[in-house]
Amino acid sequence: MKIESLLIHGGIDGDKITGAVSVPIYQTSTYKQEALGKNSGYEYSRTGNPTREAVEKLIADLEEGCRGFAFASGLAAISAVLMLFKSGDKVILSSNVYGGTFRVVDKIFKNFNLEYELVDTSDLEKVRESLNRNQNVKAIFIETPTNPLMTITDIAKISEIARENKVMTIVDNTFMTPYLQKPIKLGADIVLHSATKYLGGHSDLIAGLLVVNNEELGEKIHFIQNSTGGILNPFDSWLLIRGIKTLSVRMDRHDENANYTAEFLKGNNLIDKIYYPGFLNHPDHEIQKSQARGYGAIISFVLKDELDINKFFKGLKLITLGESLGGVESLVCHPATMTHAAIPYEIRQEIGIEDGLIRLSVGLENKEDLIEDLKNALEFAR
Ligand SMILES: Cc1ncc(COP(=O)(O)O)c(C=O)c1O
Structure with missing residues:
Protein backbone atom coordinates (compact mmCIF):
# COMPACT_ATOMS: atom_id res chain seq x y z
CA MET A 1 0.00 0.00 0.00
CA THR A 246 -6.24 12.98 6.61
CA LEU A 247 -2.50 13.57 7.06
CA SER A 248 -1.63 13.35 3.35
CA VAL A 249 -4.12 15.99 2.19
CA ARG A 250 -3.30 18.24 5.13
CA MET A 251 0.48 18.01 4.63
CA ASP A 252 0.18 18.74 0.90
CA ARG A 253 -1.84 21.86 1.63
CA HIS A 254 0.42 22.88 4.56
CA ASP A 255 3.39 22.58 2.22
CA GLU A 256 1.73 24.63 -0.54
CA ASN A 257 0.63 27.40 1.85
CA ALA A 258 4.04 27.53 3.55
CA ASN A 259 5.83 27.82 0.26
CA TYR A 260 3.60 30.69 -0.79
CA THR A 261 3.99 32.43 2.58
CA ALA A 262 7.78 31.99 2.60
CA GLU A 263 8.01 33.57 -0.87
CA PHE A 264 5.92 36.51 0.34
CA LEU A 265 8.17 37.03 3.38
CA LYS A 266 11.30 36.74 1.22
CA GLY A 267 10.09 39.51 -1.03
CA ASN A 268 9.14 41.84 1.82
CA ASN A 269 11.60 44.56 2.82
CA LEU A 270 10.36 44.64 6.44
CA ILE A 271 11.77 41.14 7.07
CA ASP A 272 15.40 40.84 8.13
CA LYS A 273 15.98 37.04 8.10
CA ILE A 274 13.98 33.95 7.15
CA TYR A 275 14.62 30.31 8.02
CA TYR A 276 12.84 27.96 5.63
CA PRO A 277 14.43 24.80 4.13
CA GLY A 278 12.40 25.15 0.93
CA PHE A 279 14.59 28.05 -0.23
CA LEU A 280 17.28 27.08 -2.71
CA ASN A 281 19.77 29.15 -0.71
CA HIS A 282 19.01 27.41 2.61
CA PRO A 283 22.43 25.90 3.51
CA ASP A 284 20.98 22.36 3.70
CA HIS A 285 18.29 22.58 1.04
CA GLU A 286 19.82 19.68 -0.91
CA ILE A 287 19.98 17.39 2.14
CA GLN A 288 16.38 18.18 2.97
CA LYS A 289 15.37 17.46 -0.64
CA SER A 290 17.17 14.14 -0.61
CA GLN A 291 15.80 12.81 2.69
CA ALA A 292 12.25 14.22 2.75
CA ARG A 293 9.60 14.77 0.15
CA GLY A 294 8.69 18.28 1.24
CA TYR A 295 9.76 21.18 3.39
CA GLY A 296 7.02 21.21 5.99
CA ALA A 297 5.12 24.29 7.06
CA ILE A 298 7.21 26.00 9.70
CA ILE A 299 8.87 29.30 8.83
CA SER A 300 10.91 31.28 11.33
CA PHE A 301 11.80 34.90 10.69
CA VAL A 302 13.11 38.11 12.22
CA LEU A 303 11.59 41.53 11.62
CA LYS A 304 13.73 44.54 10.66
CA ASP A 305 14.96 46.47 13.73
CA GLU A 306 12.65 49.44 13.19
CA LEU A 307 9.53 47.26 13.63
CA ASP A 308 7.82 46.71 16.98
CA ILE A 309 7.46 42.95 17.53
CA ASN A 310 4.67 43.37 20.11
CA LYS A 311 2.68 45.42 17.65
CA PHE A 312 3.30 42.80 14.97
CA PHE A 313 1.71 40.10 17.16
CA LYS A 314 -1.16 42.47 18.07
CA GLY A 315 -1.72 43.31 14.41
CA LEU A 316 -2.40 39.69 13.42
CA LYS A 317 -6.11 38.97 13.25
CA LEU A 318 -6.34 35.59 11.50
CA ILE A 319 -3.04 34.05 12.61
CA THR A 320 -3.23 33.22 16.32
CA LEU A 321 -0.49 33.92 18.86
CA GLY A 322 -0.07 30.65 20.74
CA GLU A 323 2.20 27.75 21.64
CA SER A 324 2.24 24.63 19.45
CA LEU A 325 2.19 24.08 15.70
CA GLY A 326 0.96 21.67 13.06
CA GLY A 327 -2.77 22.29 13.47
CA VAL A 328 -5.23 23.33 10.77
CA GLU A 329 -5.09 26.91 12.04
CA SER A 330 -2.01 29.10 11.54
CA LEU A 331 -0.18 29.82 14.78
CA VAL A 332 2.62 32.21 15.53
CA CYS A 333 4.91 32.21 18.54
CA HIS A 334 7.85 33.99 20.11
CA PRO A 335 10.36 31.19 20.91
CA ALA A 336 12.51 33.27 23.33
CA THR A 337 9.61 33.82 25.75
CA MET A 338 7.38 30.88 24.87
CA THR A 339 8.46 27.49 23.44
CA HIS A 340 12.19 27.92 24.13
CA ALA A 341 12.09 29.97 27.35
CA ALA A 342 13.42 26.91 29.24
CA ILE A 343 16.76 27.35 27.44
CA PRO A 344 18.99 29.85 29.31
CA TYR A 345 19.56 33.21 27.55
CA GLU A 346 23.29 32.58 26.94
CA ILE A 347 22.65 29.20 25.27
CA ARG A 348 19.81 30.70 23.20
CA GLN A 349 22.21 33.38 21.90
CA GLU A 350 24.88 30.76 21.20
CA ILE A 351 22.54 28.59 19.14
CA GLY A 352 20.92 31.50 17.32
CA ILE A 353 17.50 31.84 18.98
CA GLU A 354 17.59 35.61 19.09
CA ASP A 355 14.96 37.61 20.98
CA GLY A 356 13.42 38.93 17.76
CA LEU A 357 12.80 35.47 16.29
CA ILE A 358 9.21 34.64 15.31
CA ARG A 359 8.01 31.09 14.48
CA LEU A 360 5.08 30.70 12.15
CA SER A 361 3.19 27.43 11.74
CA VAL A 362 1.36 27.83 8.45
CA GLY A 363 -2.12 26.33 8.59
CA LEU A 364 -4.72 25.40 6.02
CA GLU A 365 -6.53 28.72 5.62
CA ASN A 366 -6.76 30.42 2.24
CA LYS A 367 -3.20 31.49 1.40
CA GLU A 368 -4.22 34.97 0.20
CA ASP A 369 -5.97 35.55 3.54
CA LEU A 370 -2.76 34.59 5.35
CA ILE A 371 -0.68 37.02 3.28
CA GLU A 372 -3.22 39.78 3.86
CA ASP A 373 -3.03 39.20 7.62
CA LEU A 374 0.79 39.26 7.59
CA LYS A 375 0.82 42.42 5.44
CA ASN A 376 -1.54 44.22 7.82
CA ALA A 377 0.44 43.17 10.90
CA LEU A 378 3.72 44.31 9.34
CA GLU A 379 2.19 47.70 8.52
CA PHE A 380 0.81 47.96 12.07
CA ALA A 381 4.27 47.18 13.50
CA ARG A 382 6.00 50.02 11.62
C1 LIG B 1 9.80 19.04 17.91
C2 LIG B 1 9.04 18.78 19.17
N1 LIG B 1 9.30 17.66 19.88
C3 LIG B 1 8.64 17.39 21.02
C4 LIG B 1 7.71 18.24 21.54
C5 LIG B 1 7.00 17.91 22.83
O1 LIG B 1 5.75 17.37 22.56
P1 LIG B 1 4.45 17.54 23.52
O2 LIG B 1 4.16 18.99 23.62
O3 LIG B 1 3.41 16.74 22.80
O4 LIG B 1 4.84 16.94 24.84
C6 LIG B 1 7.40 19.42 20.84
C7 LIG B 1 6.38 20.35 21.36
O5 LIG B 1 6.25 21.46 20.91
C8 LIG B 1 8.09 19.69 19.62
O6 LIG B 1 7.84 20.81 18.91
Whole structure:
Protein backbone atom coordinates (compact mmCIF):
# COMPACT_ATOMS: atom_id res chain seq x y z
CA MET A 1 0.00 0.00 0.00
CA LYS A 2 1.11 3.54 -0.72
CA ILE A 3 1.27 5.89 2.25
CA GLU A 4 -1.99 7.73 1.41
CA SER A 5 -3.85 4.39 1.74
CA LEU A 6 -1.81 3.23 4.71
CA LEU A 7 -2.78 6.38 6.62
CA ILE A 8 -6.40 5.23 6.33
CA HIS A 9 -6.07 1.44 6.43
CA GLY A 10 -2.80 0.79 8.31
CA GLY A 11 -2.58 -0.72 11.80
CA ILE A 12 -5.89 -2.23 12.90
CA ASP A 13 -8.48 -1.25 10.31
CA GLY A 14 -12.00 -0.95 11.81
CA ASP A 15 -13.59 -3.58 14.05
CA LYS A 16 -13.63 -7.30 13.16
CA ILE A 17 -16.58 -8.12 15.47
CA THR A 18 -19.16 -5.59 14.21
CA GLY A 19 -17.68 -4.41 10.92
CA ALA A 20 -17.55 -0.82 12.21
CA VAL A 21 -15.16 1.09 9.93
CA SER A 22 -13.94 3.17 12.84
CA VAL A 23 -11.84 1.48 15.53
CA PRO A 24 -13.96 1.31 18.72
CA ILE A 25 -12.96 3.25 21.81
CA TYR A 26 -12.26 0.62 24.46
CA GLN A 27 -12.90 2.84 27.44
CA THR A 28 -11.92 0.25 30.03
CA SER A 29 -9.26 -0.07 32.66
CA THR A 30 -9.39 -3.84 33.02
CA TYR A 31 -10.59 -7.07 31.35
CA LYS A 32 -12.48 -10.12 32.59
CA GLN A 33 -10.24 -13.17 32.95
CA GLU A 34 -11.77 -16.60 32.18
CA ALA A 35 -9.68 -18.40 34.77
CA LEU A 36 -6.41 -17.95 36.58
CA GLY A 37 -3.76 -17.33 33.95
CA LYS A 38 -6.34 -17.39 31.11
CA ASN A 39 -7.15 -14.02 29.53
CA SER A 40 -8.09 -12.46 26.19
CA GLY A 41 -4.59 -11.06 25.64
CA TYR A 42 -5.49 -7.94 27.62
CA GLU A 43 -5.18 -7.73 31.40
CA TYR A 44 -4.97 -4.06 32.35
CA SER A 45 -5.08 -0.97 30.13
CA ARG A 46 -1.72 0.49 31.23
CA THR A 47 -0.15 -2.66 29.81
CA GLY A 48 -2.35 -2.89 26.72
CA ASN A 49 -5.55 -1.40 25.34
CA PRO A 50 -7.01 -2.26 21.90
CA THR A 51 -7.63 1.37 20.86
CA ARG A 52 -4.13 2.41 21.88
CA GLU A 53 -2.78 -0.69 20.17
CA ALA A 54 -4.52 0.39 16.95
CA VAL A 55 -2.66 3.72 16.86
CA GLU A 56 0.58 2.01 17.96
CA LYS A 57 0.36 -0.47 15.07
CA LEU A 58 -0.59 2.34 12.70
CA ILE A 59 2.46 4.49 13.51
CA ALA A 60 4.74 1.42 13.27
CA ASP A 61 3.35 0.75 9.76
CA LEU A 62 3.70 4.39 8.75
CA GLU A 63 7.29 4.72 9.95
CA GLU A 64 8.13 1.26 8.54
CA GLY A 65 9.45 0.19 11.93
CA CYS A 66 9.07 -2.89 14.08
CA ARG A 67 6.87 -1.73 16.94
CA GLY A 68 5.05 1.47 17.93
CA PHE A 69 4.07 3.02 21.26
CA ALA A 70 1.64 5.77 22.19
CA PHE A 71 2.30 8.11 25.11
CA ALA A 72 0.39 10.85 26.90
CA SER A 73 2.58 13.52 25.23
CA GLY A 74 5.62 13.96 23.04
CA LEU A 75 7.65 14.62 26.16
CA ALA A 76 6.41 11.40 27.78
CA ALA A 77 7.69 9.55 24.67
CA ILE A 78 11.02 11.41 24.86
CA SER A 79 11.31 10.64 28.59
CA ALA A 80 10.64 6.94 27.93
CA VAL A 81 13.49 6.90 25.41
CA LEU A 82 15.86 8.62 27.84
CA MET A 83 15.03 5.94 30.43
CA LEU A 84 16.84 3.43 28.21
CA PHE A 85 20.11 4.90 29.52
CA LYS A 86 21.99 4.54 32.79
CA SER A 87 23.75 6.91 35.13
CA GLY A 88 27.08 7.92 33.56
CA ASP A 89 25.85 7.49 29.96
CA LYS A 90 25.88 10.49 27.65
CA VAL A 91 23.54 11.65 24.88
CA ILE A 92 24.49 14.00 22.07
CA LEU A 93 21.58 16.41 21.46
CA SER A 94 20.98 18.54 18.33
CA SER A 95 21.84 22.04 19.47
CA ASN A 96 18.45 23.63 18.94
CA VAL A 97 16.05 20.91 19.95
CA TYR A 98 12.60 21.87 21.24
CA GLY A 99 12.97 23.73 24.56
CA GLY A 100 11.04 21.06 26.48
CA THR A 101 13.39 18.34 25.25
CA PHE A 102 16.35 20.37 26.48
CA ARG A 103 14.57 21.02 29.80
CA VAL A 104 13.81 17.37 30.56
CA VAL A 105 17.41 16.40 29.83
CA ASP A 106 18.95 19.37 31.65
CA LYS A 107 16.63 19.58 34.66
CA ILE A 108 15.39 16.01 35.22
CA PHE A 109 17.66 13.36 33.67
CA LYS A 110 20.84 15.25 34.64
CA ASN A 111 19.81 14.64 38.28
CA PHE A 112 20.10 10.92 37.55
CA ASN A 113 23.58 11.49 36.10
CA LEU A 114 22.61 11.15 32.46
CA GLU A 115 25.07 13.48 30.75
CA TYR A 116 24.41 15.46 27.59
CA GLU A 117 26.24 17.63 25.10
CA LEU A 118 24.60 20.08 22.72
CA VAL A 119 26.15 19.63 19.29
CA ASP A 120 25.33 21.22 15.94
CA THR A 121 24.45 17.87 14.36
CA SER A 122 24.19 19.45 10.91
CA ASP A 123 28.00 19.55 11.11
CA LEU A 124 29.14 15.89 10.92
CA GLU A 125 32.70 16.75 11.96
CA LYS A 126 31.40 18.20 15.23
CA VAL A 127 29.47 14.98 15.87
CA ARG A 128 32.58 12.85 15.20
CA GLU A 129 34.65 15.12 17.43
CA SER A 130 32.15 14.78 20.29
CA LEU A 131 32.09 10.98 19.91
CA ASN A 132 35.90 10.85 20.01
CA ARG A 133 36.03 13.07 23.08
CA ASN A 134 33.30 11.23 24.99
CA GLN A 135 33.63 7.47 25.29
CA ASN A 136 30.37 7.25 27.24
CA VAL A 137 28.05 8.47 24.44
CA LYS A 138 25.20 6.01 23.95
CA ALA A 139 22.96 7.90 21.55
CA ILE A 140 22.68 10.81 19.13
CA PHE A 141 19.31 12.53 19.49
CA ILE A 142 18.47 14.68 16.50
CA GLU A 143 15.62 16.88 15.45
CA THR A 144 15.49 17.65 11.74
CA PRO A 145 14.41 20.23 10.83
CA THR A 146 15.09 21.74 14.24
CA ASN A 147 12.57 23.77 16.16
CA PRO A 148 12.67 26.76 15.53
CA LEU A 149 15.71 27.44 13.31
CA MET A 150 14.97 24.83 10.65
CA THR A 151 18.51 23.45 10.69
CA ILE A 152 18.78 20.19 8.77
CA THR A 153 20.73 17.13 9.87
CA ASP A 154 21.63 14.37 7.42
CA ILE A 155 19.83 11.38 8.98
CA ALA A 156 21.56 8.70 6.88
CA LYS A 157 25.05 10.08 7.59
CA ILE A 158 24.39 10.50 11.32
CA SER A 159 23.02 6.94 11.48
CA GLU A 160 26.14 5.65 9.73
CA ILE A 161 28.45 7.49 12.16
CA ALA A 162 26.33 6.25 15.07
CA ARG A 163 26.54 2.64 13.87
CA GLU A 164 30.33 2.88 13.43
CA ASN A 165 30.52 4.07 17.04
CA LYS A 166 27.97 1.53 18.30
CA VAL A 167 25.57 4.21 19.51
CA MET A 168 21.89 4.67 18.79
CA THR A 169 20.27 7.24 16.51
CA ILE A 170 17.05 8.79 17.79
CA VAL A 171 15.10 11.14 15.52
CA ASP A 172 12.35 13.56 16.53
CA ASN A 173 10.28 13.53 13.32
CA THR A 174 7.55 15.90 14.55
CA PHE A 175 8.07 18.61 11.91
CA MET A 176 8.04 16.20 8.96
CA THR A 177 5.76 13.25 9.91
CA PRO A 178 6.20 9.88 8.14
CA TYR A 179 4.31 11.32 5.17
CA LEU A 180 7.34 13.48 4.35
CA GLN A 181 10.28 11.72 6.01
CA LYS A 182 11.00 8.19 7.25
CA PRO A 183 14.05 8.16 9.54
CA ILE A 184 14.07 4.38 10.17
CA LYS A 185 14.45 3.76 6.43
CA LEU A 186 17.42 6.16 6.55
CA GLY A 187 19.07 4.13 9.33
CA ALA A 188 17.64 5.50 12.61
CA ASP A 189 16.93 3.16 15.53
CA ILE A 190 14.11 5.14 17.13
CA VAL A 191 11.77 7.74 15.69
CA LEU A 192 9.43 9.77 17.84
CA HIS A 193 6.78 12.44 17.52
CA SER A 194 4.92 15.07 19.36
CA ALA A 195 1.70 13.69 17.82
CA THR A 196 0.06 16.78 19.31
CA LYS A 197 1.21 18.51 16.12
CA TYR A 198 0.66 17.37 12.50
CA LEU A 199 -0.34 13.77 13.28
CA GLY A 200 -3.27 14.87 15.46
CA GLY A 201 -3.52 17.93 13.27
CA HIS A 202 -6.47 19.73 14.87
CA SER A 203 -5.03 21.26 18.07
CA ASP A 204 -7.39 19.13 20.16
CA LEU A 205 -5.12 16.59 21.85
CA ILE A 206 -1.71 16.07 23.46
CA ALA A 207 0.02 12.84 22.45
CA GLY A 208 3.39 11.25 21.74
CA LEU A 209 4.29 8.39 19.41
CA LEU A 210 7.45 6.36 19.23
CA VAL A 211 8.63 3.62 16.83
CA VAL A 212 11.62 1.30 17.19
CA ASN A 213 13.45 -0.63 14.49
CA ASN A 214 13.91 -3.93 16.31
CA GLU A 215 12.08 -6.26 18.69
CA GLU A 216 14.71 -6.05 21.45
CA LEU A 217 14.31 -2.27 21.68
CA GLY A 218 10.55 -2.79 21.47
CA GLU A 219 10.61 -5.03 24.53
CA LYS A 220 12.67 -2.47 26.44
CA ILE A 221 10.36 0.43 25.55
CA HIS A 222 7.27 -1.62 26.37
CA PHE A 223 8.77 -2.44 29.76
CA ILE A 224 9.42 1.28 30.37
CA GLN A 225 5.96 2.28 29.11
CA ASN A 226 4.25 -0.25 31.35
CA SER A 227 6.49 0.42 34.36
CA THR A 228 6.30 4.21 34.30
CA GLY A 229 2.76 4.50 32.91
CA GLY A 230 2.84 7.56 30.61
CA ILE A 231 0.30 5.98 28.24
CA LEU A 232 -2.13 7.62 25.82
CA ASN A 233 -5.78 7.18 26.87
CA PRO A 234 -8.32 5.35 24.63
CA PHE A 235 -10.27 8.45 23.54
CA ASP A 236 -7.16 10.40 22.53
CA SER A 237 -5.83 7.29 20.77
CA TRP A 238 -9.03 7.26 18.72
CA LEU A 239 -8.84 11.02 18.03
CA LEU A 240 -5.27 10.57 16.89
CA ILE A 241 -6.23 7.74 14.49
CA ARG A 242 -8.94 10.04 13.12
CA GLY A 243 -6.42 12.86 12.63
CA ILE A 244 -3.86 10.63 10.93
CA LYS A 245 -6.37 9.52 8.26
CA THR A 246 -6.24 12.98 6.61
CA LEU A 247 -2.50 13.57 7.06
CA SER A 248 -1.63 13.35 3.35
CA VAL A 249 -4.12 15.99 2.19
CA ARG A 250 -3.30 18.24 5.13
CA MET A 251 0.48 18.01 4.63
CA ASP A 252 0.18 18.74 0.90
CA ARG A 253 -1.84 21.86 1.63
CA HIS A 254 0.42 22.88 4.56
CA ASP A 255 3.39 22.58 2.22
CA GLU A 256 1.73 24.63 -0.54
CA ASN A 257 0.63 27.40 1.85
CA ALA A 258 4.04 27.53 3.55
CA ASN A 259 5.83 27.82 0.26
CA TYR A 260 3.60 30.69 -0.79
CA THR A 261 3.99 32.43 2.58
CA ALA A 262 7.78 31.99 2.60
CA GLU A 263 8.01 33.57 -0.87
CA PHE A 264 5.92 36.51 0.34
CA LEU A 265 8.17 37.03 3.38
CA LYS A 266 11.30 36.74 1.22
CA GLY A 267 10.09 39.51 -1.03
CA ASN A 268 9.14 41.84 1.82
CA ASN A 269 11.60 44.56 2.82
CA LEU A 270 10.36 44.64 6.44
CA ILE A 271 11.77 41.14 7.07
CA ASP A 272 15.40 40.84 8.13
CA LYS A 273 15.98 37.04 8.10
CA ILE A 274 13.98 33.95 7.15
CA TYR A 275 14.62 30.31 8.02
CA TYR A 276 12.84 27.96 5.63
CA PRO A 277 14.43 24.80 4.13
CA GLY A 278 12.40 25.15 0.93
CA PHE A 279 14.59 28.05 -0.23
CA LEU A 280 17.28 27.08 -2.71
CA ASN A 281 19.77 29.15 -0.71
CA HIS A 282 19.01 27.41 2.61
CA PRO A 283 22.43 25.90 3.51
CA ASP A 284 20.98 22.36 3.70
CA HIS A 285 18.29 22.58 1.04
CA GLU A 286 19.82 19.68 -0.91
CA ILE A 287 19.98 17.39 2.14
CA GLN A 288 16.38 18.18 2.97
CA LYS A 289 15.37 17.46 -0.64
CA SER A 290 17.17 14.14 -0.61
CA GLN A 291 15.80 12.81 2.69
CA ALA A 292 12.25 14.22 2.75
CA ARG A 293 9.60 14.77 0.15
CA GLY A 294 8.69 18.28 1.24
CA TYR A 295 9.76 21.18 3.39
CA GLY A 296 7.02 21.21 5.99
CA ALA A 297 5.12 24.29 7.06
CA ILE A 298 7.21 26.00 9.70
CA ILE A 299 8.87 29.30 8.83
CA SER A 300 10.91 31.28 11.33
CA PHE A 301 11.80 34.90 10.69
CA VAL A 302 13.11 38.11 12.22
CA LEU A 303 11.59 41.53 11.62
CA LYS A 304 13.73 44.54 10.66
CA ASP A 305 14.96 46.47 13.73
CA GLU A 306 12.65 49.44 13.19
CA LEU A 307 9.53 47.26 13.63
CA ASP A 308 7.82 46.71 16.98
CA ILE A 309 7.46 42.95 17.53
CA ASN A 310 4.67 43.37 20.11
CA LYS A 311 2.68 45.42 17.65
CA PHE A 312 3.30 42.80 14.97
CA PHE A 313 1.71 40.10 17.16
CA LYS A 314 -1.16 42.47 18.07
CA GLY A 315 -1.72 43.31 14.41
CA LEU A 316 -2.40 39.69 13.42
CA LYS A 317 -6.11 38.97 13.25
CA LEU A 318 -6.34 35.59 11.50
CA ILE A 319 -3.04 34.05 12.61
CA THR A 320 -3.23 33.22 16.32
CA LEU A 321 -0.49 33.92 18.86
CA GLY A 322 -0.07 30.65 20.74
CA GLU A 323 2.20 27.75 21.64
CA SER A 324 2.24 24.63 19.45
CA LEU A 325 2.19 24.08 15.70
CA GLY A 326 0.96 21.67 13.06
CA GLY A 327 -2.77 22.29 13.47
CA VAL A 328 -5.23 23.33 10.77
CA GLU A 329 -5.09 26.91 12.04
CA SER A 330 -2.01 29.10 11.54
CA LEU A 331 -0.18 29.82 14.78
CA VAL A 332 2.62 32.21 15.53
CA CYS A 333 4.91 32.21 18.54
CA HIS A 334 7.85 33.99 20.11
CA PRO A 335 10.36 31.19 20.91
CA ALA A 336 12.51 33.27 23.33
CA THR A 337 9.61 33.82 25.75
CA MET A 338 7.38 30.88 24.87
CA THR A 339 8.46 27.49 23.44
CA HIS A 340 12.19 27.92 24.13
CA ALA A 341 12.09 29.97 27.35
CA ALA A 342 13.42 26.91 29.24
CA ILE A 343 16.76 27.35 27.44
CA PRO A 344 18.99 29.85 29.31
CA TYR A 345 19.56 33.21 27.55
CA GLU A 346 23.29 32.58 26.94
CA ILE A 347 22.65 29.20 25.27
CA ARG A 348 19.81 30.70 23.20
CA GLN A 349 22.21 33.38 21.90
CA GLU A 350 24.88 30.76 21.20
CA ILE A 351 22.54 28.59 19.14
CA GLY A 352 20.92 31.50 17.32
CA ILE A 353 17.50 31.84 18.98
CA GLU A 354 17.59 35.61 19.09
CA ASP A 355 14.96 37.61 20.98
CA GLY A 356 13.42 38.93 17.76
CA LEU A 357 12.80 35.47 16.29
CA ILE A 358 9.21 34.64 15.31
CA ARG A 359 8.01 31.09 14.48
CA LEU A 360 5.08 30.70 12.15
CA SER A 361 3.19 27.43 11.74
CA VAL A 362 1.36 27.83 8.45
CA GLY A 363 -2.12 26.33 8.59
CA LEU A 364 -4.72 25.40 6.02
CA GLU A 365 -6.53 28.72 5.62
CA ASN A 366 -6.76 30.42 2.24
CA LYS A 367 -3.20 31.49 1.40
CA GLU A 368 -4.22 34.97 0.20
CA ASP A 369 -5.97 35.55 3.54
CA LEU A 370 -2.76 34.59 5.35
CA ILE A 371 -0.68 37.02 3.28
CA GLU A 372 -3.22 39.78 3.86
CA ASP A 373 -3.03 39.20 7.62
CA LEU A 374 0.79 39.26 7.59
CA LYS A 375 0.82 42.42 5.44
CA ASN A 376 -1.54 44.22 7.82
CA ALA A 377 0.44 43.17 10.90
CA LEU A 378 3.72 44.31 9.34
CA GLU A 379 2.19 47.70 8.52
CA PHE A 380 0.81 47.96 12.07
CA ALA A 381 4.27 47.18 13.50
CA ARG A 382 6.00 50.02 11.62
C1 LIG B 1 9.80 19.04 17.91
C2 LIG B 1 9.04 18.78 19.17
N1 LIG B 1 9.30 17.66 19.88
C3 LIG B 1 8.64 17.39 21.02
C4 LIG B 1 7.71 18.24 21.54
C5 LIG B 1 7.00 17.91 22.83
O1 LIG B 1 5.75 17.37 22.56
P1 LIG B 1 4.45 17.54 23.52
O2 LIG B 1 4.16 18.99 23.62
O3 LIG B 1 3.41 16.74 22.80
O4 LIG B 1 4.84 16.94 24.84
C6 LIG B 1 7.40 19.42 20.84
C7 LIG B 1 6.38 20.35 21.36
O5 LIG B 1 6.25 21.46 20.91
C8 LIG B 1 8.09 19.69 19.62
O6 LIG B 1 7.84 20.81 18.91
